Amino acid sequence: MNAPVEIWNMSQLRHVNFHVYGWHIGRGLHLPDPPSDKIVIMENLQTLKGVRNFKCDEMMVRRIPNIRKLGLSYPGGDEDIEYGDDYCLHNIERLQKLESLSCEGYGRSALLQKLTFPHSLKSLTLSMYINRMEDILEKASALPLLQKLKLKGGYFTTGKWETVEGQFPSLKYLELGLCKGLEWWMTESSHFPCLEHLRLYEVSLMEFPAELGEIPTLKSVRMHHCSEESVISAKRMVEEQEDLQGEEELSFNVSVILKKHCGENGFLITLANRNFTVEIDRY
Known part of the structure; x- marks a missing residue:
């Protein structure tokens, strides 16, 4: 399902929770790219769950500074990474109020290695095939509030x-x-x-x-x-x-x-x- 581009103008929006029943390639809410000519800071947005192929670039971090719950899915394969489509997951670390993160996408082991976590995180759920579990556990073990x-x-x-x-x-x-x-x-x-x-x-x-x-x-x-x-x-x-x-x-x-x-x-x-x-x- 595709969300309308107008969603990025809803400054009072607090919660987006798209229910996905069971894991299936292609399921999830697809958010369009925000309009580049108008930047609306969605200070009230706290929940964004059930979102597919979410790109957390620097502009997105600025738009959702107070997000507390993120639920993301990335269907597809690691061949996307070869073409530079890593969805900027390293920027998740900059969401300093994020408390809950879930991320799924089998066949995306290289993508998962890009993930970084803010110290505010209390709940972390990852459902992916991870090449090196040791790396993820090392990152998670350092989170003081997890x-x-x-x-x-x-x-x-x-x-x-x-x-x-x-x-x-x-x-x-x-x-x-x-x-x-x-x-x-x-x-x-x-x-x-x-x-x-x-x-x-x-x-x-x-x-x-x-x-x-x-x-x-x-x-x-x-x-x-x-x-x-x-x-x-x-x-x-x-x-x-x-x-x-x-x-x-x-x-x-x-x-x-x-x-x-x-x-x-x-x-x-x-x-x-x-x-x-x-x-x-x-x-």
């Missing part, structure tokens, strides 16, 4: 993710999905001082980091279609915490959803207890 991080798609070129002290100081919710190549996650409980919820979807860790069970704020871990090795080691983490805290006082719960072909009589089903629930995906 509370929610969701990353879907991508590849760990080193096979590991190693966190360090001082990263993710405010993160409460972490979700990693369809991340290829991640076998080892080296971390300490102090590296995620505020983490409350962890979600892993189709992540093939060789071992679930036991140190996560020592995070005092952690409330839940959810593992969906993860490797058998990671499920078994997550169970071992729960048992260690039960020994330390007692089963009744355990502060967090691990729930596991297995692929349907695992079968209800599989070994992993027998691991279930009060603090470690196991379900079969019926769909």
Whole structure:
């Protein structure tokens, strides 16, 4: 859907939220280029979501200085980058009041590498195939106010993710999905001082980091279609915490959803207890 060019003259506009049901190439609201002969600063605009192929050039940054929520999609392939069409995503860092950013577009790994983030960001959702997940996580880990991080798609070129002290100081919710190549996650409980919820979807860790069970704020871990090795080691983490805290006082719960072909009589089903629930995906 194409928005009328007159949208750039609506100085009182506060929210643009174009609902896209499911991801599909070509869906989303296309905004025309603003008229060059008249610059209207849209100081009241706070939300711009469901927008396709949004170009965040210097003039756009000037037009939307108070934007708080951005939801963008970039259908197509990385061949666009070869022709200079990078949509100026490095300028997103200059949106100093931005609190929530979501960006999707499979097949756009080179485009995603252009992204930069303002320190005001509290929520970040990226759904793209990312060539180097390590680079994105390094950028996200330095955001002082970030509370929610969701990353879907991508590849760990080193096979590991190693966190360090001082990263993710405010993160409460972490979700990693369809991340290829991640076998080892080296971390300490102090590296995620505020983490409350962890979600892993189709992540093939060789071992679930036991140190996560020592995070005092952690409330839940959810593992969906993860490797058998990671499920078994997550169970071992729960048992260690039960020994330390007692089963009744355990502060967090691990729930596991297995692929349907695992079968209800599989070994992993027998691991279930009060603090470690196991379900079969019926769909």
